Amino acid sequence: xxxxxxxxxxxxxxxxxxxxxxxxxxxxxxxxxxxxxxxxxxxxxxxxxxxxxxxxxxxxxxxxxxxxxxxxxxxxxxxxxxxxxxxxxxxxxxxxxxxxxxxxxxxxxxxxxxxxxxxxxxxxxxxxxxxxxxxxxxxxxxxxxxxxxxxxxxxxxxxxxxxxxxxxxxxxxxxxxxxxxxxxxxxxxxxxxxxxxxxxxxxxxxxxxxxxxxxxxxxxxxxxxxxxxxxxxxxxxxxxxxxxxxxxxxxxxxxxxxxxxxxxxxxxxxxxxxxxxxxxxxxxxxxxxxxxxxxxxxxxxxxxxxxxxxxxxxxxxxxxxxxxxxxxxxxxxxxxxxxxxxxxxxxxxxxxxxxxxxxxxxxxxxxxxxxxxxxxxxxxxxxxxxxxxxxxxxxxxxxxxxxxxxxxxxxxxxxxxxxxxxxxxxxxxxxxxxxxxxxxxxxx
Ligand code: PMP
Numbered sequence: 001x002x003x004x005x006x007x008x009x010x011x012x013x014x015x016x017x018x019x020x021x022x023x024x025x026x027x028x029x030x031x032x033x034x035x036x037x038x039x040x041x042x043x044x045x046x047x048x049x050x051x052x053x054x055x056x057x058x059x060x061x062x063x064x065x066x067x068x069x070x071x072x073x074x075x076x077x078x079x080x081x082x083x084x085x086x087x088x089x090x091x092x093x094x095x096x097x098x099x100x101x102x103x104x105x106x107x108x109x110x111x112x113x114x115x116x117x118x119x120x121x122x123x124x125x126x127x128x129x130x131x132x133x134x135x136x137x138x139x140x141x142x143x144x145x146x147x148x149x150x151x152x153x154x155x156x157x158x159x160x161x162x163x164x165x166x167x168x169x170x171x172x173x174x175x176x177x178x179x180x181x182x183x184x185x186x187x188x189x190x191x192x193x194x195x196x197x198x199x200x201x202x203x204x205x206x207x208x209x210x211x212x213x214x215x216x217x218x219x220x221x222x223x224x225x226x227x228x229x230x231x232x233x234x235x236x237x238x239x240x241x242x243x244x245x246x247x248x249x250x251x252x253x254x255x256x257x258x259x260x261x262x263x264x265x266x267x268x269x270x271x272x273x274x275x276x277x278x279x280x281x282x283x284x285x286x287x288x289x290x291x292x293x294x295x296x297x298x299x300x301x302x303x304x305x306x307x308x309x310x311x312x313x314x315x316x317x318x319x320x321x322x323x324x325x326x327x328x329x330x331x332x333x334x335x336x337x338x339x340x341x342x343x344x345x346x347x348x349x350x351x352x353x354x355x356x357x358x359x360x361x362x363x364x365x366x367x368x369x370x371x372x373x374x375x376x377x378x379x380x381x382x383x384x385x386x387x388x389x390x391x392x393x394x395x396x397x398x399x400x401x402x403x404x405x406x407x408x409x410x411x412x413x414x415x416x417x418x419x420x421x422x423x424x425x426x427x428x429x430x431x432x433x434x435x436x437x438x439x440x441x442x443x444x
Pocket of ligand 1 (some may be wrong): 058105108135137227232233262289290
């Protein structure tokens with residue numbers, strides 16, 4: 001604590017600090033973190049959904065170590081074996097025609113490049129992103145990040161239009177019975193007739209209206225950039241069928257669908273490797289980061305040959321993108337997900353987790369949602385309004401004191417975000433559910 005207090009002034013004030021009583025993290029192992037006093041924490045946030053296969057995984061460590069003895073860096077002007085091996089392994093995870101990969105260093109950079117690809121291919125400039133979505137902090141993608149009122153006054157990503165947030169819990173068209181999956185959570189069996197969801201209908205109607213009216217004469221937007229499930233926004237799942245229909249709407253008008261899989265990708269949702277697949281939607285461009293490298297700086301954009309070829313008329317250069325170390329790590333992460341069946345674990349343990357959370361009787365739990373190991377618990381007060389930020393912060397601080405690290409988010413800061421490394425067990429879940437329940441009881 002003392003050391004954190006001493007060193008804190010060296011970082012800018014705006015640097016996000018999660019806790020009132022900060023911890024100094026010194027070690028990570030699997031799903032656990034340790035502080036300087038040796039206190040052990042169950043890490044159910046994984047550095048914001050980044051540690052996908054567990055802290056310091058031996059196989060990933062070994063891959064990094066082995067590669068570090070051979071070659072660190074060349075810049076993409078020379079070709080290296082690791083980038084090809086990785087590109088082959090990564091693109092094998094995608095359906096046709098998504099088979100060309102650009103390697104970058106972060107999620108913001110991936111989305112930045114995705115917008116450039118879309119604008120170049122379509123010859124259009126306007127873009128749509130969804131309210132409450134998060135896509136990064138470079139100046140361009142900041143314009144597509146639509147959360148809160150903290151954005152800077154300097155110009156950022158202009159000509160980015162905002163679609164309605166298709167949120168079945170707080171959104172204007174309701175639809176909490178029509179959530180994509182799993183509908184059984186909180187007994188919310190979908191009440192709509194098969195293949196038809198009223199909330200999705202209304203949000204799509206509005207989306208189509210927007211496409212018709214908001215863009216200059218015949219040229220519509222270049223792209224719709226959207227997370228497959230909103231992450232920072234508080235694990236918001238769209239009403240059933242929304243994503244696939246919105247993709248089709250934009251694609252039928254000559255624009256591209258860009259799936260931001262920075263949080264939802266790599267098997268986290270359990271049923272599918274990618275979030276868009278879990279909603280039967282087919283994008284033109286997919287962006288990835290975080291879990292792709294288990295904490296190593298790595299991001300990627302996967303697209304079609306046609307879209308990539310069109311980009312060849314301009315130069316694309318990235319000093320570190322696809323460096324041998326990152327490529328070796330990325331490949332090892334994919335191997336671990338397969339070998340340790342972590343996607344299956346996300347499905348099984350995630351399902352168990354959602355049901356355990358759902359069975360809690362705390363009145364402050366307004367909503368339990370998510371899929372696999374991407375989970376949100378929305379906290380409310382007696383009037384059903386978002387729980388006061390101070391109370392949520394107290395709950396959050398208390399879970400940490402009890403040895404459990406989780407995240408928070410949502411526009412009102414009242415959603416507990418739970419996205420652990422995918423190697424967790426049901427025993428870990430039992431511990432976490434017990435802590436969450438006790439902390440809510442004590443501080444709501
Ligand atoms: N997209 C999503 C969905 C994210 O959650 C984030 C990071 N929170 C980003 C993009 C940006 O990633 P990075 O911080 O690596 O730039």
